[in-house]
Amino acid sequence: MSDTSSRPAPRVLGVAVPSPLRRLFDYRPGGDPPAGGWQPGLRVRVPFxxxxxxxxxxxxxxxxxxxxxxxxxxDACLDDAPLPEDWLWLCRFTARYYQHAPGDTLHQAMPALLRQGRALEARTRERWRVTASAAQEVPPGLARAPRQAELLAMLRQHPHGLVTQAVLAQSFSRDQLKALVDKGLVERLEEPRTATPAGQAGPLLAEPALPLQREQAAALAALHEQLDAFHPCLLHGVTGSGKTEVYLQLIEAVVGRGRQALVLVPEIGLTPQTLARFRSRFRVPVVALHSGLTDHERLDAWEAAASGRAPIVIGTRSAIFTPLARPGAIIVDEEHDGSFKQQEGLRYHARDLAVARAHRHGIPLVLGSATPSLETLQRALAGDYRHLRLTQRASRHPPARLELVDLRGRPRRGGLIPPVMEAIESTLAAGHQVLVFINRRGFAPTLACHACGWMAECDHCDARMTLHRQPPLLACHHCDRRRALPDACPDCGSADLRPLGSGTERTEETLAERFPETPVYRIDRDSTRRRDALEQTLTEVRRGAPCLLVGTQMLAKGHHLPHVTLVVVVNADAGLYASDFRALEHSAQLLEQVAGRAGRAAHPGRVLVQTLHADDPNLRLLAARGYDALAEQLLEERRAALLPPFRHLALLRLESPREPAVSELGGRAAAALREHLAQRGLEVDCLGPVPAPMERRQNRYHLQVMLGAEKRSRLHEAGAWLTAWLEAEPAARRVRWSLDIDPQTLS
Incomplete structure (x- = not known):
């Protein structure tokens, strides 16, 4: 930090306030000036x-x-020192790259308590430790206070002391602690909640690292080559190949050098599993950042990372904005996962920000996946990223290949046909576990009248309502609208209403009837709403008793289920023929990931994929040669079609309760942009406006205009002009709009 004492005080402060406007707001310095003088990064309270x-x-x-x-x-300056410089740089870069309002970007990137004006300081906790004199000899005078004597004896067994909660959990009281402090036998220490106890020394590892296979050792050696340089790598390993062990041993080297590691995981459901493994390996503080934390817990973790007390930070998408005092490496696990892209408000991609951040700090970046995104894979094939391959599973069994099972002309119960039921039965009889994957929660996709063909549709969306049995109702999974089940068809009055198709609830019910002696665990968003429900269920499953797991894609992402030897995909066709050009890529990734749950330990696995299109060439290629072969073909198709990763896209999204409002504004915006592009000679395509794939959602009409360019700089120039035009256009104030840079979905 440069010396500001001799610098004259500025007359104007450019302040980023939480607002959708893409500019700063000018204020005069006021109130008591901060000790270090006015400078960027200070939080201020201002009238707006x-x-x-x-x-x-x-x-x-x-x-x-x-x-x-x-x-x-x-009105007031809230900080004595600026917020962390690396965090401030990342926020400014994010606002510039994603063409978002700087104030709203900063607002979303900081913990809620900092937004409210709370100080950036660590909450503390009490630690109680035996004094040096009491640790050497048995103190006299405790004969009449047996509980104090027991408490002292317990504390003497813990040289580094115990926190208050641990003492109270043993049925001791604060009065007993205070009595020992008054006698000079115990001392009270105050420490940050995220801290290694003072005086605790010893090795970095709490348990030894696992031995590496040849490919793992080669990958780790490559990562060690440039620990002090920007070193982007794709760790491309089949499911169960030990990518996490490579992460752990890389982090050991980073932390051993006094640096910090940031690990991003796609889902909150993976965070407890990853945290437990990291905390059992390392003796240093490991903090988590995800949406399941309280505001105080999030601020504690954020401050511990910013101060450097937490050498290892693990979190979901938003954790990319965690400041690091001494950044040493960034790891993005399951880098292909769509949840790294924020789909509302500030539409950033955490993986892409990780690339920018690692480059800024000059540190290694590891992108890990068994099914890398085509963007990352192309950069690895082009030589921009180092391509590290792990082709062998730790279990020594090869990954299970997909076996396509033709659904045509076969009876189904709960979405499952008789040969698949027989395979499930034989797997359970052998003492193994079965995972049944169906990416649709609820009992059935919709409710229909058998007499006239009426189907239950949402009043607010162009979508059908899903039938649920627990509790019985109709629900729209797009706007969360809920409705009671009708007694009769609203069109013809018939009482013959039947569920169409299968969801997780229906498949669970069918399997429970067929295998009454076997536990059936359903894992979807409905069954895991309670905190820790997912982890408790998976803990029970990992005990190894035969059971059936029925779940959505929550189960496909990185979970280690060593006793699952059979995976059944109820319907593989959902994403094969969708309108989005990324649909086949995403479907193939999901199928490979869920298939990777089978055969990860002592027994080989099998994967049965039910489909109505068993002769589809893409599905057959995936089944015969795996994801890599299909990805190679998709890259060639994208190259020919001039689609990402060979072209850059931006998507203008408009929505309003009034269809004419979005149609008129979308048409005028596209016409104005085309005229600007022609005048400037910019090589940018402007397509649309066209209705979104689901035009009416949440009772609002959605329209899109797509921009495409070979050069990213041209795309950003066109996007900046378009956003400026919209901000100056009075009609745009009556329509909600956003510019999505590098959109990952067209829905």
């Missing part, structure tokens, strides 16, 4: 309209486009 808001200073200037006398003064 009729509200008081918390903003962040991004510029200190002597001039403004407005007369200085008309500028409002800052």
């Amino acid at each position: 309209g009729r509200r008081q808001v918390v903003g962040v200073i991004l510029e200190c200037r002597d001039d403004s486009a407005l007369p200085l006398a008309t500028l409002k003064p800052v």
